[in-house]
Amino acid sequence: MKKVFFKSALFLLAVILVTVGCSNGKGNNAGSSSPPAVSPEPSAANSADTSVSGDNSKEPSPQKLNQVSLKLLLPGDKPQHYDEVMKVLNEKLTEKIQATLDIQYIPWDSYKDQILVKLAAGEEFDFYYDGWWQNYAQVLTKGGALDISDLFEKNAPDLYNGLTAAYVDTNRYNGKIYGIPVPGPLEYPMAYIYRADIAEKYGYTPDMFKTKEDVQNFAFKVVGEDKSRVGKLNGEFTGNYQALAFLGMQREYVPSNDFNSPGMLLNNEPKVINQFETDYYKSVLTYANKGYNGGLIDKDSLFSKSTVATDANTDAKTIGGIGNPSEGNLGDRTAAISKIEPGARFEQVFLEQGTKMVSSFKAGNFTVLSPSSNNPERVLMFLNLIYADKDIRDTYLYGIEGQDFVAVGDNQFKYPDGLDRTKVFQNEWWMVTPWKNARIPATATDTDKASIAYITDPNNFVKSVIAGFEFNPDAVKSEISKVGAVVTEYRKVLESGAGTSAQLESRYAEFLAKLKKAGVDKIIAEKQRQIDEFLKK
Amino acid sequence: MVEHKSVSYRLFNSINYLFFSVIGIACLVPFLIVLGSSFEAEQNLKEAGFALIPKQFTLYSYETVFQLNSVMQSFLVSVTVTVIGTLSALLVTSLLAYPLSQREMKFRSLILGYVLITMLFSGGLVPWYILITKYLHLKDTLWVLIVPYLVNPFNMFVLKSFFETIPREIVESARIDGAGHFRSFLNIVIPLSTPGLATIGLFYALAYWNDWWLSLNFIESDKLMPVQLLLKKMISNLTYISSQVDTSKFIQVPANGVQMATTIISIGPIFLVYPYIQKYFVKGLTIGSVKG
Numbered sequence: 001m002k003k004v005f006f007k008s009a010l011f012l013l014a015v016i017l018v019t020v021g022c023s024n025g026k027g028n029n030a031g032s033s034s035p036p037a038v039s040p041e042p043s044a045a046n047s048a049d050t051s052v053s054g055d056n057s058k059e060p061s062p063q064k065l066n067q068v069s070l071k072l073l074l075p076g077d078k079p080q081h082y083d084e085v086m087k088v089l090n091e092k093l094t095e096k097i098q099a100t101l102d103i104q105y106i107p108w109d110s111y112k113d114q115i116l117v118k119l120a121a122g123e124e125f126d127f128y129y130d131g132w133w134q135n136y137a138q139v140l141t142k143g144g145a146l147d148i149s150d151l152f153e154k155n156a157p158d159l160y161n162g163l164t165a166a167y168v169d170t171n172r173y174n175g176k177i178y179g180i181p182v183p184g185p186l187e188y189p190m191a192y193i194y195r196a197d198i199a200e201k202y203g204y205t206p207d208m209f210k211t212k213e214d215v216q217n218f219a220f221k222v223v224g225e226d227k228s229r230v231g232k233l234n235g236e237f238t239g240n241y242q243a244l245a246f247l248g249m250q251r252e253y254v255p256s257n258d259f260n261s262p263g264m265l266l267n268n269e270p271k272v273i274n275q276f277e278t279d280y281y282k283s284v285l286t287y288a289n290k291g292y293n294g295g296l297i298d299k300d301s302l303f304s305k306s307t308v309a310t311d312a313n314t315d316a317k318t319i320g321g322i323g324n325p326s327e328g329n330l331g332d333r334t335a336a337i338s339k340i341e342p343g344a345r346f347e348q349v350f351l352e353q354g355t356k357m358v359s360s361f362k363a364g365n366f367t368v369l370s371p372s373s374n375n376p377e378r379v380l381m382f383l384n385l386i387y388a389d390k391d392i393r394d395t396y397l398y399g400i401e402g403q404d405f406v407a408v409g410d411n412q413f414k415y416p417d418g419l420d421r422t423k424v425f426q427n428e429w430w431m432v433t434p435w436k437n438a439r440i441p442a443t444a445t446d447t448d449k450a451s452i453a454y455i456t457d458p459n460n461f462v463k464s465v466i467a468g469f470e471f472n473p474d475a476v477k478s479e480i481s482k483v484g485a486v487v488t489e490y491r492k493v494l495e496s497g498a499g500t501s502a503q504l505e506s507r508y509a510e511f512l513a514k515l516k517k518a519g520v521d522k523i524i525a526e527k528q529r530q531i532d533e534f535l536k537k
Numbered sequence: 538m539v540e541h542k543s544v545s546y547r548l549f550n551s552i553n554y555l556f557f558s559v560i561g562i563a564c565l566v567p568f569l570i571v572l573g574s575s576f577e578a579e580q581n582l583k584e585a586g587f588a589l590i591p592k593q594f595t596l597y598s599y600e601t602v603f604q605l606n607s608v609m610q611s612f613l614v615s616v617t618v619t620v621i622g623t624l625s626a627l628l629v630t631s632l633l634a635y636p637l638s639q640r641e642m643k644f645r646s647l648i649l650g651y652v653l654i655t656m657l658f659s660g661g662l663v664p665w666y667i668l669i670t671k672y673l674h675l676k677d678t679l680w681v682l683i684v685p686y687l688v689n690p691f692n693m694f695v696l697k698s699f700f701e702t703i704p705r706e707i708v709e710s711a712r713i714d715g716a717g718h719f720r721s722f723l724n725i726v727i728p729l730s731t732p733g734l735a736t737i738g739l740f741y742a743l744a745y746w747n748d749w750w751l752s753l754n755f756i757e758s759d760k761l762m763p764v765q766l767l768l769k770k771m772i773s774n775l776t777y778i779s780s781q782v783d784t785s786k787f788i789q790v791p792a793n794g795v796q797m798a799t800t801i802i803s804i805g806p807i808f809l810v811y812p813y814i815q816k817y818f819v820k821g822l823t824i825g826s827v828k829g
Contacts, residue, residue, distance in 0.1 A: 077770060078759070104757050107753070107769065107770045107773035108773050109773040110753055110773065114753075114754070117662055117663055117666050117754070118666075120663040120666075121663055121666045121667045121670060121671070122667075122671075123670060
């Protein structure tokens with residue numbers, strides 16, 4: 001009896017081990033990187049024509065294609081009415097390219113990791129969104145993007161020509177086309193977005209805001225007379241303080257895809273500086289300190305999670321803030337805030353009108369095809385349709401007309417009565433198609449439109465001396481992570497302006513000393529060395 | 538007995554009470570603020586911030602949450618997974634722990650070593666992912682939320698040491714009366730082990746209820762999304778929005794009250810489990826301690 005029990009226990013254990021540890025022999029291509037040539041669901045198609053890849057794809061004609069499903073991964077939350085919109089969209093797509101689309105939305109903060117895991121596991125999906133500010137660089141070095149150099153022009157001719165060959169070439173990596181670049185704003189000159197109704201009340205006109213000091217004096221004046229107002233934006237370093245420090249100067253971060261590692265170029269000269277060590281940066285800390293002690297900032301802001309982005313449509317106390325220019329949502333903000341405080345109105349002024357900003361003219365966002373995609377040609381056809389077919393693009397981006405959006409003219413839209421962004425379907429244009437293809441809110445103000453025109457017009461920008469340069473962090477990896485920790489620790493406190501000026505002084509000195517100790521000079525030197533080498537070529 | 542009423546004893550006692558009351562309040566207050574805010578009108582939250590007692594009592598947040606049909610569906614998924622998961626995890630874990638608690642078991646130390654190794658090392662995320670999606674084909678099924686957590690080695694060791702405290706004589710006498718291994722396990726050992734099983738059961742129930750990691754990795758269908766993942770998604774997207782300095786990529790944030798209501802809803806059921814299990818839980822905590 002005893003023996004039987006232990007034998008059976010052992011047997012059970014063995015069975016568990018086998019099922020858990022071994023393949024079930026269904027012949028999965030977990031290790032191999034080459035995708036199977038045939039569609040995974042040949043039975044669904046007309047059986048005479050299952051091999052689509054190869055000769056047929058040269059001249060894609062709808063009749064000869066077999067039905068496929070394309071899977072797209074995007075960060076964010078599944079929009080409202082997803083199922084209904086997809087049904088409509090898929091009918092249209094089936095008609096045009098015999099394909100259906102299936103989107104999986106992954107929460108923002110796990111998106112990067114999930115993409116890497118799925119790529120490493122060889123999971124089958126067709127394409128996904130990525131960008132330099134996400135983990136595009138990592139994906140490229142790990143072979144997570146399909147080389148589409150030979151497929152792009154052939155399968156997505158409208159998109160290719162629309163982007164122009166020159167633009168596509170600027171965004172090549174190691175001479176090959178991986179991601180499809182999505183053109184957006186070239187660079188962000190700083191703008192002051194403020195409550196125009198309050199400004200008017202105190203006798204300010206837009207042309208009176210020329211420097212950051214003007215902005216601060218305005219805030220002092222308002223807060224001095226009306227204690228219920230908050231002078232600056234709530235939240236932690238809202239507005240880019242590094243940009244604020246070099247306001248009106250040509251500035252550029254050394255492209256390293258690591259926002260916390262110091263290294264900047266000024267005046268478009270190939271000389272790398274540590275921006276934290278400059279007088280410019282120090283002056284902006286004094287500026288912030290003056291604002292803090294002058295009562296401009298909500299004292300809770302150091303602990304608050306809310307920022308200009310989270311509170312844009314709910315914060316009626318703040319009178320304005322310096323940051324990236326608005327891209328069409330000032331009208332919506334005005335509408336939302338005037339519900340809380342009647343008469344509220346938002347406008348913006350550019351603080352750097354006279355400066356031609358430096359741009360690499362490279363895209364920040366990409367649509368990337370997965371190496372495990374079974375139907376790369378079809379994905380490109382889909383992207384081509386999104387680019388060229390207005391009807392399909394509208395459905396993909398804005399959902400069903402009447403239910404999710406109301407088209408206003410050719411390039412504007414508004415929400416149906418009583419609805420807002422949270423209650424309708426919407427996908428982000430900057431993940432799939434150029435900005436000029438997207439609609440802007442019909443409520444956008446004139447300054448909104450001027451700003452969009454400004455930041456997309458190449459004539460307002462000069463080409464960076466190091467355009468095309470990409471920093472390779474391998475040599476100073478440990479320094480970067482150490483420096484990154486110091487920067488994260490100090491920036492928030494320093495840039496909030498909290499404390500007395502003496503405290504600020506000592507904290508700033510401490511910050512610089514810690515940066516030195518963490519090896520910041522080595523990073524700067526390495527960046528300089530790589531840039532010098534790049535320029536020699 | 539007299540010395541128990543001495544000044545130093547009383548002083549010690551009152552400091553003790555004071556100290557733990559403070560800690561207790563510190564734990565309780567944030568929770569109460571969340572609870573209070575979930576009943577507060579949204580406009581007051583914006584203007585006055587979170588408060589213990591709502592100025593204007595409203596069920597609006599809860600109505601909003603329950604109007605999203607995905608919440609009820611997720612709730613059902615979470616409950617199903619927790620109930621089935623806890624029961625099957627208890628079964629599997631005790632079936633592993635019991636034989637390992639018997640000294641006469643062959644290869645006992647070998648198997649114990651094998652279980653221990655899984656506590657110390659793991660293959661990493663990618664192999665695990667490949668195993669579950671490519672070999673076990675569990676992706677996007679209810680089972681993927683249950684199977685990976687069936688055996689927790691730590692829980693197994695706790696249960697094993699609990700089984701070891703049951704006097705061998707009791708089991709032996711059952712054997713003499715003709716009971717086999719299974720019968721003595723089911724009829725003798727299990728009833729004697731309720732404190733241990735309740736403790737481990739609570740651990741498992743908590744693990745299943747609170748888990749969003751499995752669903753984040755393996756669940757795509759909305760119908761199988763547990764409530765914790767909904768919460769996780771909400772917070773995750775919120776963090777992302779907060780990290781944006783510009784409003785261009787602006788996405789509407791769920792209202793504060795709705796966030797609070799979702800939090801309350803997601804902790805609700807598991808909160809109710811504690812009072813019932815607590816008496817076993819205290820006993821369970823003494824597992825392994827020296828008994829007089």
